[in-house]
Amino acid sequence: MSKLTKVVKSLHKIPIAKPSIGVSGRTGTWRWMKPVVDLSKCTKCYQCEIYCPDNSILVDVLKGAIVNYEYCKGCGVCAEVCPVKAINMVEEEHYGS
Amino acid sequence: MVLKSLTGNYAVALAVKMARVDVVAAYPITPQTTIVEKLAEYIDRGELDAIMIRVESEHSALAAAYGSAIAGARAFTATSSHGLLYMYEWVNWVSRARVPLVMAVVTRTIGPPWNIWTDHSDYYEQRDTGWIQGFAMDAQEAFDMTLQAFKISEDPRVFLPVMVGLDAFILSHTSMPVEVPEQELVDEWLGVRTQGFIIDGGEALIHGALSSPEHTEEFIEDVGKAMGEAVEVIREVDYSFGRTFGRSYGGLVELYKCDDAKYHIVLMGAWAGDAMEAVDALREQGYSIGVVRVRYTRPFPGEELYKALGSSKGVIVVERGISFGSMGPLFLDLAGNMLKYSRKLPYMRNVIAGVGGVNITYRDFEYIAKETIDYIESGGEPSVMTWYHARWSK
Amino acid sequence: MNSIPILPRDMRNTVLPGHAACHGCPIPMGLKVVGAVFGNKVILVVPACCTSVVLGMHPGTAFNGSVVHVAFASAAAVASGISAGLSRRGVRDVQVVAWAGDGGTADIGMASLSGAAERNDDFIYVMYDNEAYMNTGIQRSSATPTGAWTTTTPLGKKEPKKDVAKILIAHGVPYVATTSIAYPHDFYNKLKKAAGIRGFKFIYLHAPCPIGWRFDPSLTVKVAKLAVETGMIILYEYYDGKVRLSGPSRPLLDKSKRKPIVEYLKLQGRFREINEEELRSLESYVESSWEWIKKFMQ
Numbered sequence: 004m005s006k007l008t009k010v011v012k013s014l015h016k017i018p019i020a021k022p023s024i025g026v027s028g029r030t031g032t033w034r035w036m037k038p039v040v041d042l043s044k045c046t047k048c049y050q051c052e053i054y055c056p057d058n059s060i061l062v063d064v065l066k067g068a069i070v071n072y073e074y075c076k077g078c079g080v081c082a083e084v085c086p087v088k089a090i091n092m093v094e095e096e097h098y099g100s
Numbered sequence: 101m102v103l104k105s106l107t108g109n110y111a112v113a114l115a116v117k118m119a120r121v122d123v124v125a126a127y128p129i130t131p132q133t134t135i136v137e138k139l140a141e142y143i144d145r146g147e148l149d150a151i152m153i154r155v156e157s158e159h160s161a162l163a164a165a166y167g168s169a170i171a172g173a174r175a176f177t178a179t180s181s182h183g184l185l186y187m188y189e190w191v192n193w194v195s196r197a198r199v200p201l202v203m204a205v206v207t208r209t210i211g212p213p214w215n216i217w218t219d220h221s222d223y224y225e226q227r228d229t230g231w232i233q234g235f236a237m238d239a240q241e242a243f244d245m246t247l248q249a250f251k252i253s254e255d256p257r258v259f260l261p262v263m264v265g266l267d268a269f270i271l272s273h274t275s276m277p278v279e280v281p282e283q284e285l286v287d288e289w290l291g292v293r294t295q296g297f298i299i300d301g302g303e304a305l306i307h308g309a310l311s312s313p314e315h316t317e318e319f320i321e322d323v324g325k326a327m328g329e330a331v332e333v334i335r336e337v338d339y340s341f342g343r344t345f346g347r348s349y350g351g352l353v354e355l356y357k358c359d360d361a362k363y364h365i366v367l368m369g370a371w372a373g374d375a376m377e378a379v380d381a382l383r384e385q386g387y388s389i390g391v392v393r394v395r396y397t398r399p400f401p402g403e404e405l406y407k408a409l410g411s412s413k414g415v416i417v418v419e420r421g422i423s424f425g426s427m428g429p430l431f432l433d434l435a436g437n438m439l440k441y442s443r444k445l446p447y448m449r450n451v452i453a454g455v456g457g458v459n460i461t462y463r464d465f466e467y468i469a470k471e472t473i474d475y476i477e478s479g480g481e482p483s484v485m486t487w488y489h490a491r492w493s494k
Numbered sequence: 495m496n497s498i499p500i501l502p503r504d505m506r507n508t509v510l511p512g513h514a515a516c517h518g519c520p521i522p523m524g525l526k527v528v529g530a531v532f533g534n535k536v537i538l539v540v541p542a543c544c545t546s547v548v549l550g551m552h553p554g555t556a557f558n559g560s561v562v563h564v565a566f567a568s569a570a571a572v573a574s575g576i577s578a579g580l581s582r583r584g585v586r587d588v589q590v591v592a593w594a595g596d597g598g599t600a601d602i603g604m605a606s607l608s609g610a611a612e613r614n615d616d617f618i619y620v621m622y623d624n625e626a627y628m629n630t631g632i633q634r635s636s637a638t639p640t641g642a643w644t645t646t647t648p649l650g651k652k653e654p655k656k657d658v659a660k661i662l663i664a665h666g667v668p669y670v671a672t673t674s675i676a677y678p679h680d681f682y683n684k685l686k687k688a689a690g691i692r693g694f695k696f697i698y699l700h701a702p703c704p705i706g707w708r709f710d711p712s713l714t715v716k717v718a719k720l721a722v723e724t725g726m727i728i729l730y731e732y733y734d735g736k737v738r739l740s741g742p743s744r745p746l747l748d749k750s751k752r753k754p755i756v757e758y759l760k761l762q763g764r765f766r767e768i769n770e771e772e773l774r775s776l777e778s779y780v781e782s783s784w785e786w787i788k789k790f791m792q
Binding site for chain 2: 534535536537539546547549550551552553555557558559560561562563564565567568570571572573574575576577578579580581582583585587588605606608609612613615
């Protein structure tokens with residue numbers, strides 16, 4: 004019987020949320036250090052992208068690792084795992100912006 | 101339609117079976133156990149096509165029932181006393197989650213000391229949780245109320261869980277005749293399950309996420325609004341049940357010999373039958389008295405009760421429990437709710453009796469009523485609250 | 495597109511950027527792998543834990559899949575219920591994953607975990623272990639190792655670490671595996687394998703927490719790797735009655751191949767005050783864990 008369970012959307016206020024980017028705002032403003040990729044050294048091994056907790060560094064098959072500075076928190080994991088040290092953590096010049 | 105001799109518990113189990121429940125979360129506790137035992141039998145005999153999750157605690161019982169319900173299945177569990185208290189966290193969660201679900205509570209005294217007999221504290225302590233709460237007087241009502249619980253819970257105006265209460269042993273383990281309808285008629289009347297949302301991977305939905313105070317307030321207020329709508333839904337369901345199965349209870353409150361009554365006994369549960377017997381005897385002695393039996397304590401039927409009691413000469417609220425440090429919870433609910441309709445309240449008396457399962461008979465009710473009425477008629481004022489000790493329980 | 499390997503290709507639209515996790519948090523690293531295996535056809539059952547907050551506030555969530563938030567002790571019980579409900583409705587294409595921290599599993603969640611395991615209910619339970627109650631501000635749990643500072647063990651925890659994976663092996667469930675965020679491919683494979691088994695599956699995920707363990711957020715993966723390289727965390731699978739070591743841990747059967755545990759401990763501020771006795775206790779913990787593994791590999 005329950006195979007036929009019906010969903011009746013009502014006007015009730017119910018605690019249902021949906022997937023969304025930027026739930027905590029522009030987390031790029033959390034940075035005090037930022038990763039800078041030396042694309043000439045980047046071997047596109049994907050280590051940085053795999054480990055990034057914020058899904059904010061993506062490897063472009065042609066160019067190499069590209070950082071999404073809107074959301075990158077500057078944790079430095081990418082720089083640490085990069086096997087060829089192509090990523091440098093430099094001081095963020097725009098604090099809190 | 102078939103007439104069967106069923107205990108209160110078996111009546112509930114049969115109703116759950118006929119409602120075509122999908123998942124039963126089962127954990128034993130006296131005196132609810134025979135409900136889940138009977139359901140296990142139904143499932144193993146192939147009479148009920150459902151899954152039984154034999155959980156390891158009551159807290160998990162309601163958690164598991166909730167999981168099945170949020171995934172779209174009709175779910176049920178039953179408990180009593182300490183089991184109900186153990187799952188209290190989940191009782192609060194399910195209602196705020198707006199997931200339709202039905203639970204039977206066979207009311208039993210809370211310990212220490214250990215005690216297996218009936219009183220209503222465990223049940224009444226759930227009054228703030230946002231569950232719709234109904235209380236049955238006899239096996240027929242236990243059966244009917246359980247079936248109705250699914251329909252009320254799954255009504256889109258409500259989407260709140262429903263608790264069906266019945267007294268330990270005096271109802272749960274006492275056999276009475278029950279009219280059992282045809283399965284086809286139940287299927288037609290109850291229909292398929294409906295709910296406001298389902299989490300089954302069909303679309304990415306997140307339920308219960310951290311929310312701001314403002315959003316939270318909206319959700320909580322909505323529970324209150326749904327409770328308000330539930331009054332009408334309960335009446336409608338009772339009415340349509342009556343049209344389909346031939347039995348209606350008249351709404352959230354049952355009035356017995358109240359048409360011309362000057363005095364009223366207000367109570368809930370199996371002992372209402374004894375109160376009705378007492379009223380019959382009292383009327384023969386010339387007393388003008390009736391019984392107002394509260395069937396649903398949540399949503400609290402303030403309007404119906406005010407209509408019945410607003411111009412009473414004396415309202416005697418007899419109840420099987422107490423809010424320590426204050427008064428009986430049913431009395432407090434009644435007094436508070438009456439104030440919504442008038443600042444002038446009738447004379448009201450709170451009698452605490454039968455706590456711990458002490459047996460109260462129709463003679464006790466006669467005594468209580470006579471004492472109160474005689475006092476008032478002679479111009480006196482009996483105490484507003486009194487603890488009544490049974491005189492004829494042996 | 496096809497030239498991009500599964501990891502990271504299938505991780506891309508799983509954990510959405512802009513969530514509330516601390517810098518270098520291992521939790522989204524783990525969730526990316528879950529997303530890579532199941533896409534949005536997953537229902538996470540999440541009790542009170544860091545993840546409840548990491549995913550962000552209503553009306554948005556940083557995960558592209560379904561999540562049912564639940565009361566603290568009940569991840570396993572609700573997952574059992576969802577699994578039963580879905581099976582009743584003939585829904586077969588979505589994976590139920592209880593995703594809980596060490597506190598919600600090894601402590602308050604132990605009873606419901608054991609219940610679901612004993613009943614062999616059909617879902618995957620992932621316990622991510624950051625070795626304390628991190629969400630409430632770093633209080634010790636039974637999974638905190640000896641000698642570690644926490645706010646409720648300022649002088650270092652006395653008791654040894656509770657080994658939840660072993661407890662599940664004792665329950666005789668179809669599949670138990672230990673994993674680490676340092677080895678996402680290993681975690682991926684084990685999740686995939688678990689998804690193909692009917693019954694109760696338990697996966698332990700070691701998840702170092704920069705804030706709670708006191709190390710620089712950039713070192714999360716390095717610390718996690720050292721935990722395995724020193725033998726403190728052993729990666730294995732248990733099924734069909736036997737323990738089978740996983741790739742990164744295999745060579746470490748040979749004691750001489752394990753890095754000294756101080757290399758792991760010295761990176762973490764929470765072990766700064768560790769004394770000799772506690773250090774020896776940790777070393778013998780590692781020793782006896784490996785002895786146990788050897789026995790169960792026969």
